[in-house]
Amino acid sequence: MRAQHGEDLSPSFHPVRWIFRENPVFRLLLGLCPALGATSTAMNGFAMGAATAFVLLCTNATFSLVKRLVPRTVGIAVFLVIAAAYVSIADMTLKTFAPSIHRALGIFIPLIVVNCLILVGGGAPASACSGGGAPGAFSPSFADAFGMGLGFLLSLVLIGAVRQIGSAYLPVFGMPPGAFLTLGLLLAAAGRSRNGKNEPSGKR
């Protein structure tokens, strides 16, 4: 999106930008499924965020190595296969060393592959990114991926902490409606998001 509008094209590294001004969850609306489903406690949020950041960084590095060799038409497929390999690594690691967290996160670990965040931050070919809430074509550097991963991790911990503290007083915060409510109110508190305002995101 930024590349299209011709603003902010400088390659300078600014991780703080991805944490506040362009937070993946609160501003770019990327990766909302795990932000809702894997944040019943702050610890779960942390594990989910760490797994996603790991996959994001590794996919970004690997795909940028092979990008030149891959024909455009199969770019997305190659990208997803690379991401799936790293997700399998994360899945097996968690299953071995943290089985209780692996059980709590459940289906959301394999679903890291199709997280929009991975596509955008990992630098997937542009046509894959036009769906969901992803901001069009833009090719992220490793530093961008690092910032995005960190921003995502911190947002999940924040949501998890709010839900965990809330559920001590009101059990509904630990349940699905509480997840939607928490994220909705936090999004409203975070202010205007970059997309998904009044009209469907396709009309940007």
Added chain:
Amino acid sequence: MFSVFLSAIFVNNLLLRQFLGVCPGTMLCGGVRKAIASGGVIFCIMMCNSTASWLFDRYVLLPLNAEHLQILFSVLILLTTTWSVEVLAAKLLPSVYAGEHFRLSYGTHCAVLGVALLNLRKGYGFAEMLVHSSGAAIGFSLALLLLAGIMERLRFAPGSERLKGMPQALVAAAVLSAVFHFVVL
């Protein structure tokens, strides 16, 4: 069998209870008409993808003892089935579907892959798998339709500018999710 079907629609509703497919692209899909069209397409994609993944898992991965490749192959099957169904839909229903297919697909990949993996993880047989996937797809389309209806009305409601769009959709989803929860109780 019937309880698997009903629980896939209501108790374990994909969008509202399992948070699969929550993306601005699906949550703000823009109108009831479009929600019905995409619901139909999502139903076809989910059925094809679940069947294909189940068959592949049962007859290729299990005999080869290669279950650790499950995630990788599910993704490849997902890409193949989604793209074929969407190309077909774009051909058959050009009026509703023109120019939509990539936008729709990304928000829903999550849900489609989720159903296929849930089938495998719960160890369903073939018939149960079909029933569970169709229930999940119907539940997803139902939630999408309800949400689209609510969002269509909310567009004209007075309210803070900050709540417009995604926050509003999420709060609406919270209410719907609570309703689904109490309906089944």
